[in-house]
Amino acid sequence: MMTHKWRPLGVLTLTLAATLALRGQAAAPANDTNAQTPSAQSVPDAEKPVRHITPAQAKELFASVDTILRFASDDSKLPVKSKVKRRLTTRNDVEKYLVEKMKDDKDAKRMERSEIVLKKFGLLDQSFHLEPFLVSLLKEQIAGYYDSKTKTVNLLDWIDPESQKPVLAHELTHALQDQRMNLEKWEDSDNDNLATNVAEDNHHISIDEQDTAREAVLEGQAMAVLVDYSLKPMGQSILTNPAVVKQKADEQGEDSDSPVLSRAPLLLQESLLFPYKEGLKFEVDLLADKGAEGAFAGVLDRPPASSYEIMNPHAYERKVKAPVLTMPDVHSLLDADYAPYDVGVMGQIDVRILSELFGGPQAAAALTPAWNGGIYYAVQKKDAPDKNSTASVGLLYLSQWKSPEAAAAFAKMYGDELDKQYDHVSRDTQNESDESEHIYKTSEGPMLLSTSGNSVFISESFDLTLARKLEFLMLGAQQSSTEGQSVAWSAVPRTGEGKSGMPSLTGPMMNFFAGCGVMRAALPAARF
Incomplete structure (x- = not known):
């Protein structure tokens, strides 16, 4: 309804x-025309x-x-x-x-x-x-x-x-x-169903924000x-x-x-x-560039589709395509033991919030404009005794950045803050395959954090063998996507039809x- x-x-x-x-x-x-007198029985504010x-x-x-x-x-x-x-x-x-x-x-x-x-x-x-x-x-x-x-x-x-x-x-x-x-x-999102296959995963991602x-x-x-x-x-x-x-x-x-x-x-x-x-x-920028009709009716007729476009109005005006990463088919690896829980975009606003929380305003100011796309995927253990606990959830997060330096800075910031997410965090250097990997033991299982050029891959609460398979799939999906095949927010349908009920993070x-x-x-x- x-x-x-x-x-x-x-x-x-x-x-x-x-x-x-x-x-x-x-x-x-x-x-x-007949404003009603407020009731004297109204409950007063607590303070x-x-x-x-x-x-x-x-x-x-x-x-x-x-x-x-x-x-x-x-x-x-x-x-x-x-x-x-x-x-x-x-x-x-x-x-x-x-x-x-x-x-x-x-x-x-x-x-x-x-x-x-x-x-x-x-x-x-x-x-x-x-x-x-x-x-x-x-x-x-x-x-x-x-x-x-x-x-x-x-x-x-x-x-x-x-x-x-x-x-x-x-x-x-x-x-x-x-x-x-x-x-x-215009705002209604009737499709609240969880994504259960790779096509649905990428549909959600493509219109997530x-x-x-x-x-x-x-x-x-x-x-x-x-x-x-x-x-x-x-x-x-x-x-x-x-x-x-x-x-x-x-x-x-x-x-x-x-x-x-x-x-x-x-x-x-x-x-x-x-x-x-x-x-x-x-709106201030659109008013200056397009006048009132362009800033109001014009934007309603062609609304932006991502936090990136809102935070970069001139990119919206130029119809610059915001980056959208591709989710590979991970269901064959996960569906036996896990139920799909959430999939979506880690957008530019999400990165700004996370960076400010983890690294402070300076880190947010440096990393936010360096963001170049991100997706996350969460599943829940089918046999988890407590479905309201974060321990029941496994999380994948792939982010891309405009330079290897920005990717390395984000990875370091994220790793440095793990002790605020989990109890009993310790580095597990013995299981690291090379210098690109940082592995941690946590109260909710292994955490793998790896950098590869401009990309940062994070796996939380999956065993390391499975985590590395998932990393291979997620990085490979980005490399195999051609520009013509990849989905961009600016190409997303702008009407209410086909909208997803699964918002971004x-x-x-x-x-x-x-x-x-x-x-x-x-x-x-x-x-x-």
């Missing part, structure tokens, strides 16, 4: 990716009392929707095709809805499944519990949302109208996007309108000083009044912010966050 994007607005921006994507049945909208807006303020807020919608249309050149419904909702209703959706939401389930792989990579601590933390984070950040199923913008009864109006500029841009593209179809890139487009465009709305009283816009807007975009997340976000793992912080931060910078988290709307961390980009 088709579900729908729930786009909350808040005092924060990113997806953890691209907008926390909550899908489900929303409450029926209130009458457009501070809720102050509801007055009926007069609610009426003012409702009336502002049409004015702000016209601004968003003029700014984006996306036409208003129909009236946008609006309703007033309470914090208690939003929190109840959030908890219910966390239990049965399709994107939430994808993210829950990916949690074990993220922990295997070391991107989340083994002891971290994702779901309860996300509930706390969303409760802190939510400030409104647009529901693309009911075509309704939801206004919050505990935020004063003046504070909500800039957020309305953001959310009403989603309404205009919806009226042009039908976001229910499409949802993440589209979320960044939606949030970046909405942020651009929000920024222009904030700059208009000063007689300015993004195009009057694009460099300053990019600088402000990089300040997103620097909100001292977000205690839950401030203690979130780096993965969550970056996943939350990617669609807003990088999406806005993408951090994709489930980014897509989940992005669907919730603008949040507190996004707002520094609009403060001038």
Whole structure:
């Protein structure tokens, strides 16, 4: 059954990716012209009392929707095709809805499944519990949302109208996007099946980051309108000083009044912010090069399909093909003892997050532009006693780099951080066949890390004989692929048809966050 994007607005921006994507049945909208007085029985926030807006303020807020919608249309050149419904909702209703959706939401389930792989990579601590933390984070950040199923913008009864109006500029841009593209179809991924053969593996890989890139487009465009709305009283816009807007975009997340976000793992912080931060910078460049029609309607008609294109807007403009590696047929070696668990792209944004976590900002700054493609493949032992443990999962990761030096730097960084992923890590030099191999003993079995020219191959929790066979297959698949045979993101179908439900490594988290709307961390980009 088709579900729908729930786009909350808040005092924060990113997806953890691209907008926390909550899908489900929303409450029926209130009458457009009769704003309902907030209930006195609303449950107060756990830390501070809720102050509801007055009926007069609610009426003012409702009336502002049409004015702000016209601004968003003029700014984006996306036409208003129909009236946008609006309703007033309470914090208690939003929190109840959030908890219910966390239990049965399709994107939430994808993210829950990916949690074990993220922990295997070391991107989340083994002891971290994702779901309860996300509930706390969303409760802190939510400030409104647009529901693309009911075509309704939801206004919050505990935020004063003046504070909500800039957020309305953001959310009403989603309404205009919806009226042009039908976001229910544009973003929908109906195929949630696991890949079970090599053809399906490579199909998933070929379109793996499409949802993440589209979320960044939606949030970046909405942020651009929000920024222009904030700059208009000063007689300015993004195009009057694009460099300053990019600088402000990089300040997103620097909100001292977000205690839950401030203690979130780096993965969550970056996943939350990617669609807003990088999406806005993408839009700034497109606005400067293509104007409003090209930056809005033009991008919606030909959306980017990878984090690489979002992070390199001029490459997107030139239709530069992003590198996609080929997955060989490993099923004959693995399927007897393992069940397929996950396959996907380790994209440029994933590498940036991992490099910053493992090596710090300088390592991330050096390695991110040197990335030249990456794929991962995870399987689960059929006889594993605990299917929720990372010990039940075997992981393969192949990355390519623009130089042997970059490959060697990444391999060293990854190896140096193994003691943060596993207990009882020790080097096993006796089993290393040559200087290209680094082998480690860990609490979850052998770990093989090898470099070959511009490539780095990593095998975790497979015995060494099997790991070397898998390495031979994965490296050989890249060497045997001709340029004409290899798949590039820019050649991927740009419609909703044929989309995969298996997002990239951090994709489930980014897509989940992005669907919730603008949040507190996004707002520094609009403060001038």
